[in-house]
Amino acid sequence: MKSIVIYDSYTENTKNIAKVIAKTLGCELSHINNIKKYKIEKYDLIVLGTPVHAAMPSKKIKKFLKEKRIKKSYALFCTYGAYLIGKISANNCLNYMKKRINAKYIGKFKCPGFHHILKTYKERPNKKDLKNAEKFAQSLKRNIK
Numbered sequence: 001m002k003s004i005v006i007y008d009s010y011t012e013n014t015k016n017i018a019k020v021i022a023k024t025l026g027c028e029l030s031h032i033n034n035i036k037k038y039k040i041e042k043y044d045l046i047v048l049g050t051p052v053h054a055a056m057p058s059k060k061i062k063k064f065l066k067e068k069r070i071k072k073s074y075a076l077f078c079t080y081g082a083y084l085i086g087k088i089s090a091n092n093c094l095n096y097m098k099k100r101i102n103a104k105y106i107g108k109f110k111c112p113g114f115h116h117i118l119k120t121y122k123e124r125p126n127k128k129d130l131k132n133a134e135k136f137a138q139s140l141k142r143n144i145k
């Protein structure tokens with residue numbers, strides 16, 4: 001089974017989650033900027049991650065979704081930084097992504113990430129968030145079978 005974790009990240013929150021997921025799955029990890037060298041269509045599982053920007057995925061992830069390159073199975077994750085509306089905007093972001101992918105969906109994960117403008121969720125993702133990301137990746141291993 002070939003898997004890859006593809007992510008976008010500006011202040012490393014989503015990157016840190018992506019790293020744990022890739023390590024747990026024992027698979028490749030690529031920033032969205034570097035995916036040219038991969039034959040994305042061939043992967044059995046693509047785990048796609050984004051920071052939440054205005055309740056949506058980042059611009060680069062939106063562009064990637066337009067290319068319709070996810071053909072087999074996929075899972076989604078995001079990090080969000082706003083208090084109160086954070087979870088809602090994260091759900092909106094994940095739903096937006098799900099609606100644009102025509103492949104087998106096997107799971108999603110979200111957690112807070114320090115917002116460098118609002119200064120909310122200091123030191124997140126923390127150890128517990130990373131542990132939850134690991135559990136999420138383990139659940140993907142079971143779901144893909």
Ligand SMILES: Cc1cc2nc3c(=O)[nH]c(=O)nc-3n(C[C@H](O)[C@H](O)[C@H](O)COP(=O)(O)O)c2cc1C
Pocket residue numbers: 008009010011012013014015050051052053054055056079080081082083085086087089090112113114115116117
């Ligand atoms: C331009 C911009 C827009 C954002 N919009 C939202 C938002 O709508 N909802 C939210 O909860 N957090 C929002 N955030 C906070 C980020 O989603 C959050 O801090 C995230 O963990 C950043 O991930 P990164 O370090 O991987 O870039 C925004 C951050 C930026 C810079």
